[in-house]
Amino acid sequence: MDDRDRELGIIPGKPVELVAVAVRRAAVRCVVISSKLPVVLRGGLFAVEGEIITVKPKKVWQFGHTINLSGDAQSIRCDVKALQLKPLALHKLGPMNPAEDEFIQENDPFSKYYKPILERGERNVFKMEQVIPFEDPENFETDPIIDASELHNAGEFFEANEILREVLTADLRCLDAHAHMGNWELNFTNHHNDFILEMAKRHYQVGVGIGELTLGEDFPELLPWGIMDNRPFLRCYHGLGLALWRLGDNNRARKVFEHMLWLNPMDNQGARFLLDAMDKGESWYDLDF
Template sequence: MGNTSEKPIVQKQYGNTWEFVYPLSIIDERVSDEFWEAVEFLDDSDLIAEKMLKKLVLEHPYYIDAYVHLSIAYRSQEKTFESLLTAEKAFNVGIGCLPKAFNLKKDQLIWPMSDNRPFLRACQNWGVELQYHTKYSEAVEIYRLNLALNPEDHQGIRYLLLETLFALKDYKQAEDLLNQYPDDFTIEFKFGIVAVHILNDNLKLADQHLEEAVQTNTFFIDEVTRTKHVKPLPYRIPGEPNFDAGIPTRSVQEAYGYWERNKELYHNKKIISYFKTVQKSDTR
């Protein structure tokens, strides 16, 4: 037990790129096996995962990934206060490992260096918890930090940031973010830029972006204009009726999921009216 309180260190590698280095007590094979066994219980048996992860963080108080997944276990059980506190703990443990020489404004902890991933996950999870608890301005700060640390955004942080900016009704920052990724061909960004232009009463620009948006998902306009929204059945691969195949791009499941995450935005009367006008013009 003597080494279990050893703190990870963060070392400079090259340029402004740094990397976490974990003590032997955390990377020990037995400890690692316990962690991954706990992770496998998530979703199916969250209470078991919770108990196993609690044991790990008691024995290893600097085990960032264990805190992150403990927070997820709490959230899955709707223990929302515990999930918030544990997500904050994971983030603060990681921040506490950064040396004074580390400059949060310009230094990076990139995702391809795999030992940086626990802290990057801690950033993401803390942002998600803040967003879930409607602490949107704080969530924006964490998401921006996450993107600054790992600009290539292997985690899809920009989509969470965009959702949060829309929740804040900060359409100027949302538009700026959308313009930073002109080649992002996702439902979130292509319909996001259409929504921004509608809200800014620039329907000419909305029209210009609409064709590309529809190419990302042909079902979404119908989803927005429905009076009653019903979650579609899960996507199934033919011949595999019991296999959950996830949410394919361009699917009705994707359209519903995107609407569900941003329904306050898409309840806006301007957006609904615009899409109804589009539907009418398509049926002529």
């Protein structure tokens, strides 16, 4: 083992944990967890950005300024707490009572889903920090998420993903990047495909996990969609529920949809309609979009 390998925290033959930050077909840009240094893992893997890859190294070499690594991938897992990320900030904005908003009408067919929310009464409204690398807050034309979305809508799929890979390389806490990458997988086909749905779920899981570093599980307060900075987390959460439902994991999907309604009673994402469809025994594929 030479000084370079020691600095990287890599010992030949000893498993090392890498965080995937940019997954491409033939290589994965990673960060070594123990040393925080970048390395490129050569060879195609079905990982998603933010997952941890455990590799048994075979060879380490440098080409230009890039450290390369080859080896056997022993496992790939989602373990956001192990990423040692700084939790997103959470700002308390004040109390609100959903019962006073009158968004539930008399004889509303969805009122049963709102009963525990209305009975709880007043809760505090929070705004989650949104991280968008390379964005100039004073110039809307610098938003890389919008740029990637426009490219994807134009059929430039590789270029769109490249933008989000660069965003996540800069900061894995960009929840909107995880949400969009999950959405692109989820919406790739309306036909059932376990592999594609599983990949979508994994993108969303990373985004939700990063958000839950701040919120914890089952956050009891309000995170309204009307506050723009809350939307990336809510998109990840919504996508996770849809992926779980399409994969047949109805119990976990229901829990997500119920909690979506709890976080955002105005229900801009339509969780109540999804719960109603589940109660009727319908699947996602029965819905008419």
